[in-house]
Amino acid sequence: MRGRRYGPAVLLVLTGAAVLRVTLFSDLYLRYVQAGLRPYLIVSGVALVLLGVTTAALRREAYEDEGQGHVEHEGHGGPDEHDGHSHGAAGPRVAWLLTLPAVALLLFPPPALGSYSAGREAAQRAAQGVGSFPALPAGNPVELSVAQFGSRAIYDSGRSLKGRTVRMTGFVTHGDDGTWYVTRLLVSCCAADATTSKVEVRGDDAPPTDTWVTVTGAWHPRGKLGSDAAWPPVLDATSVRQVKQPADPYEKR
Structure with missing residues (x-):
């Protein structure tokens, strides 16, 4: 008792x-x-x-x-x-x-959300129209989050990514047709409200799923700005480097 x-x-x-x-x-x-x-x-x-x-x-x-x-x-x-x-x-x-x-x-604290959560969610993009974005910082490569790169690639009428070398970090997810993506989950408050942001990577072999990588490369334009054809954005990679998962694995909206 x-x-x-x-x-x-x-x-x-x-x-x-x-x-x-x-x-x-x-x-x-x-x-x-x-x-x-x-x-x-x-x-x-x-x-x-x-x-x-x-x-x-x-x-x-x-x-x-x-x-x-x-x-x-x-x-x-x-x-x-x-x-x-x-x-x-x-x-x-x-x-x-x-x-x-x-x-x-x-x-045994549970791990952060990863490819399983990203794969279960349909692509959700911010409800915004095509428009101009602030100028990117000088120098190459410029550090961007996956979400920032995606927004500029799909909606920026000023084409601020053109001619720039960018670098971003995320975990690897794979598509059904052999494509692979650098992916991050975005949160407003906690993991329960997470949504997915991803960039298709071309020009380098795909690492294993859920591997964290830092990718450097240039924007590969495709599709009409603001249209479904522009999604997901594409990066022509010049460097893919495996890294440790960051302490904070999520991007903030």
């Missing part, structure tokens, strides 16, 4: 510890939410741990008080067992299954 007695407290502490592990002691939280939410997650984790410790202390005190005034009759179970049922003040035993997700998050 002791384990069931402290079940809710253990669940609270495990959940709070898991949240603190991915926020206070590492950058793993960036796999799930934006950096600005970190302080709120830390406060939530600390609150859950304190609540769990307080709950355990109160339960211990309550059972000690009950034990002092309770005389257990021969042939009868304790205060948590009545008529053979497996529930009592601490709740049903099945509630212990709720600890599994908390333990999993504590010991």
Whole structure:
């Protein structure tokens, strides 16, 4: 009965510890939410741990008080067992299954979203018309996000990408016809609202799916600006270099 007695407290502490592990002691939280939410997650984790410790202390005190005034009759179970049922003040035993997700998050944090999530989503492009974009910084190559390159390639009437060498980083996804893409997921708040941005890469062999790469090359114009024929944008690669996954794997909208 002791384990069931402290079940809710253990669940609270495990959940709070898991949240603190991915926020206070590492950058793993960036796999799930934006950096600005970190302080709120830390406060939530600390609150859950304190609540769990307080709950355990109160339960211990309550059972000690009950034990002092309770005389257990021969042939009868304790205060948590009545008529053979497996529930009592601490709740049903099945509630212990709720600890599994908390333990999993504590010991094996899930990875960031990757090619599976990108492949399940139909192409979603920002609802914007063709127009001019601000000038790109001087010098080559110019660093762009996958989403920035895509927007300029599809909607920029000023053709600011023309004649420029660009460099972008993302993970590899593959198409059904042998094409491959450098891909990033864009988030507004957390991984749950992620959408996909991708650029077709030509001129180099495809790395394995989900490999993170930095690609350098030049824009390959195709299709009419703002039309479906211009999607996805194309990059003629001069260099494809494998890199480590960044601490923050998502681009911001």
